[in-house]
Amino acid sequence: MTELTQPAPAVGTAARRHLPDAPFLVAARGGVPARVPVWFMRQAGRSLPEYRALRANTSMLAACFDPELVREITLQPVRRHGVDAAILFSDIVVPLVAAGVDLDIVPGTGPVVASPVRTTAGVAGLPVLDAEQVEPVAEAVRLLTAALGETPLIGFAGAPFTLASYLVEGGPSRNHERTKALMYADPATWHTLLDRLADVALTFLRAQIDAGVDAVQLFDSWAGALSLKDYREFVLPHSAKVLGGLADAGVPRTHFGVGTAALLGAMREAGADVVGVDWRTPLDEAVRRVGDDVVVQGNLDPAALFAGDDVVRREVARIVDEGRAARGHVFNLGHGVLPETDPAVLTRVVELVHGLTPGR
């Protein structure tokens, strides 16, 4: 972690920028933007050579707590691709680490938790996050809002279920068996765990909002591992605590997970202004499931970016067309940018989306 380069203002004092014409914010609020906005989940990091150069001697977690690095990595894809929104370079485990959970991000593996949380005592021992502990992230937000001009900045957090899966399994999991075992076998402990993680996510997002982010996204990456019934019983109330807790913050809230075709309506009910959709569910089908007053985001298969320009053009046109069924459409991938993606293809997607939906 590097020293802060300037004195940090107190939390909550940053004024949010006024960006009335930013296409991403207009679309996310259900208005009519000058063009369909486009950004990419995981646009910051991963596929960019300038990112890999910057990160060469810095671990993932150290980078996430270094405001200058976060600023630069977050700006890289905005400069390169001309996307309509920046998303903060961070990781969903950052607030857990900040709160004091012993956890590392191991290259090639992902988050590894030293002492997995699987018991009532383990849940009781989870630290509470104080906003001061994510001050480096807030500082990065302030640096970014000063640097971004008219481009909105999206903050984010991991949703309680996805955070719980990392904590209970001790790392990434294909089947989430220990997580589900706790959820089914000991609902009281489960709900306590998710309530605490909702507080963590809420504190983390509030800190970002107080520092000046223009929108937030709640990632429930693994929620698609659940049936709708289990999602409603064991997860929705806690995600609703997070999203509902930001209802008065004045920033649009996006809610996203993978494999969530059956959950889209419930994920919206949790308090989403924008519903994120993976590559399996076409946007018009998502609208049929959720209602035509919804704003949708997503659907371009990250794998399609490996298939050549003809395919990319066809898929972009299809998604722009299907997105017209919704009240609002934010163009995005159906999941994060894959590490081996050619950055030039991402730039091309931005050009294509903007070309299909020219300014009025």
Added chain:
Amino acid sequence: MTELTQPAPAVGTAARRHLPDAPFLVAARGGVPARVPVWFMRQAGRSLPEYRALRANTSMLAACFDPELVREITLQPVRRHGVDAAILFSDIVVPLVAAGVDLDIVPGTGPVVASPVRTTAGVAGLPVLDAEQVEPVAEAVRLLTAALGETPLIGFAGAPFTLASYLVEGGPSRNHERTKALMYADPATWHTLLDRLADVALTFLRAQIDAGVDAVQLFDSWAGALSLKDYREFVLPHSAKVLGGLADAGVPRTHFGVGTAALLGAMREAGADVVGVDWRTPLDEAVRRVGDDVVVQGNLDPAALFAGDDVVRREVARIVDEGRAARGHVFNLGHGVLPETDPAVLTRVVELVHGLTPGR
């Protein structure tokens, strides 16, 4: 690979057993069985200590080509749990290996293909499977039908899409990006590849049927990675070639994949008598999607087996109840048995299912 222990009869000469009352076969054919039949995907191998003891000095692939070992491993869960069907111990890559594809199953990783197939020339160079090449599997089937008494034996194969993913990616893949890139960018080569893999699966299943299996299951484990539109265009015709090619064989055909809520109707159209359902889609919901004349199988979350007896009892009762919406119900997990599953819990599930649906 060990020597065959007895001379192998010619392919196609084994008479299929006549098992008119076997609950699994009665249910799979849409009749009214004496009780709801139950078996478990991956019941053979994995979680059983007697399996690990048998396999201690034998690689996975060597075991799959050793008729005596296949016989014993296939019988172990039948003896231990009292399931209503045996499923052949094998692997979906076995017919590829038998045909001459340079491929190994690496412990902890899965199948690893020496030369991934990503070009028109690579597809043209794929070997054709001759039934003689899977004679050790046929021999195992003959040994099993002689040993199983009244318990039906299910044969299986991997579906063209799932086999293609292994061949194109070179191993297990989370995102299937190279597979989808080939599919989108070069549909002609893609369809040639899947047609050849349909022939491989068909030859493998016919060899098993000729040797005496009583039913077959086609595993399209990764089909859930696709949208319905892409599944219909790029996959369904080839799975239909496999299942349709067995229409006159007189054995019920089950078709299963994970994350296939949106695909269930199309997977049935491909030629399934029984539609396999993962843990995300309740059986009554599957029936609403596919039609109430369908026979369904699956839905118990393999992770629920880690949650204690109360949860197991509740889930078994729920699934037996929801299964009544279908024309027929084969009780099963919504995915394969997880390696750390306590075998006693599987035995308990069999007792519970049979207790809830006593003989008439």
